[in-house]
Amino acid sequence: MITPTHYMLLSAALFIIGVIGVMVRRNIIIIFMSIELILNAVNINLVAFSREWQHAVGQVFAIFVVAVAAAEAAVGLGIILAFYRNKETVNIDEMNLMKW
Amino acid sequence: MGQAIAFYTLSAFILGFAVLVVSTKDTVHSVLFLVLDFLFVAALYVLLGAPFLAAIQVLVYAGGIVVLYLFVVMLVNLKRSPEAHHDPHRRARLGFVLAALVLIEVGAIAAYSAGGPVRPAAPQAPPTAAATAVSAMRAVGNTEEVGWLLYTNYLIPFEVASMLLLVAMIGAIVLAKREL
Numbered sequence: 023m024i025t026p027t028h029y030m031l032l033s034a035a036l037f038i039i040g041v042i043g044v045m046v047r048r049n050i051i052i053i054f055m056s057i058e059l060i061l062n063a064v065n066i067n068l069v070a071f072s073r074e075w076q077h078a079v080g081q082v083f084a085i086f087v088v089a090v091a092a093a094e095a096a097v098g099l100g101i102i103l104a105f106y107r108n109k110e111t112v113n114i115d116e117m118n119l120m121k122w
Numbered sequence: 123m124g125q126a127i128a129f130y131t132l133s134a135f136i137l138g139f140a141v142l143v144v145s146t147k148d149t150v151h152s153v154l155f156l157v158l159d160f161l162f163v164a165a166l167y168v169l170l171g172a173p174f175l176a177a178i179q180v181l182v183y184a185g186g187i188v189v190l191y192l193f194v195v196m197l198v199n200l201k202r203s204p205e206a207h208h209d210p211h212r213r214a215r216l217g218f219v220l221a222a223l224v225l226i227e228v229g230a231i232a233a234y235s236a237g238g239p240v241r242p243a244a245p246q247a248p249p250t251a252a253a254t255a256v257s258a259m260r261a262v263g264n265t266e267e268v269g270w271l272l273y274t275n276y277l278i279p280f281e282v283a284s285m286l287l288l289v290a291m292i293g294a295i296v297l298a299k300r301e302l
Contacts (some may be wrong), residue, residue: 023126024125024126024129027251028129029170032133032136032137035137036136036137036140037139039137039141039144040140040144043143043144044142046144047144051149051152051191051194051195051198052143052144052149052152054191055143055144055152055153055156055191056143057142058156058160058183058187059140059143059144059156062159062163062183065175065179066163066166069167069170069172069175070170071173073170073171073172076269078264078271079271079275079276080266081172081174081175081264081268082268082271082272084172084175085175085178085268085272085281086283088178088182089178089283089286089287090184090283090286091183091187092182092186092187092287092290093286093287093289093290094290095187095190095191095219096190096290096291096293096294096295097290097294097297099190099193099194099294100190100293100294100295100296100297100298101297102168102194102198103194103197103198103297103298104297104298106198107300108196108296110197111193113125
């Protein structure tokens with residue numbers, strides 16, 4: 023029998039993989055993809071609880087998460103393009119323009 | 123039992139492809155693994171009884187966001203020169219084989235679904251009170267249920283999300299423009 027605990031464990035594992043990707047990789051595009059993985063982990067949790075309580079509000083919130091992820095991807099990739107045009111790199115270790 | 127098998131299989135694929143996304147060296151391969159990961163998450167949504175969200179996952183994530191990522195990877199990643207793809211005919215053959223497979227699949231679906239009715243008629247809601255209308259709406263299906271919530275209880279967050287998307291669109295255009 024698959025309980026919500028199983029889905030929470032899957033979601034936590036996916037979240038941790040995303041966090042490891044954000045922490046370890048230096049390519050900013052891969053870091054953005056890891057953030058998408060994290061948002062997917064959150065969505066799995068929301069939908070699992072939506073089924074547990076037999077109420078669709080979790081799915082509604084998951085749709086909002088998808089909308090925010092789309093906005094984040096658009097703006098973030100625009101920033102990546104602008105940065106690449108200036109410095110010819112996507113390595114975040116070289117992104118120290120605003121570092122004090 | 124079948125649900126447990128489906129859950130564990132989908133979980134193994136989701137986690138495996140997630141590990142591949144964060145560990146692959148080639149960024150293009152990483153994006154393609156991300157597509158597969160999103161598709162398996164969509165299958166998990168179907169398993170969880172949320173087919174509308176699964177369709178949104180496939181359309182918005184696997185269809186929209188990942189294409190955006192691919193465009194940026196192609197615009198940014200200059201490590202592989204175009205001369206690296208030196209055998210175009212093999213790819214052409216592969217493309218024809220894939221196209222033929224898709225054609226056969228679509229034809230099989232059309233031949234299979236031509237016989238019976240496509241979908242049964244929806245049950246008519248008795249025109250009494252609003253509460254029974256809501257319950258009848260809930261009985262219809264997942265899409266109607268989500269849409270009902272989205273356009274009644276969560277109308278203001280829905281409109282705010284549309285404003286957020288507008289702002290993000292303008293911001294992305296301004297950021298990606300070469301000169302302001």
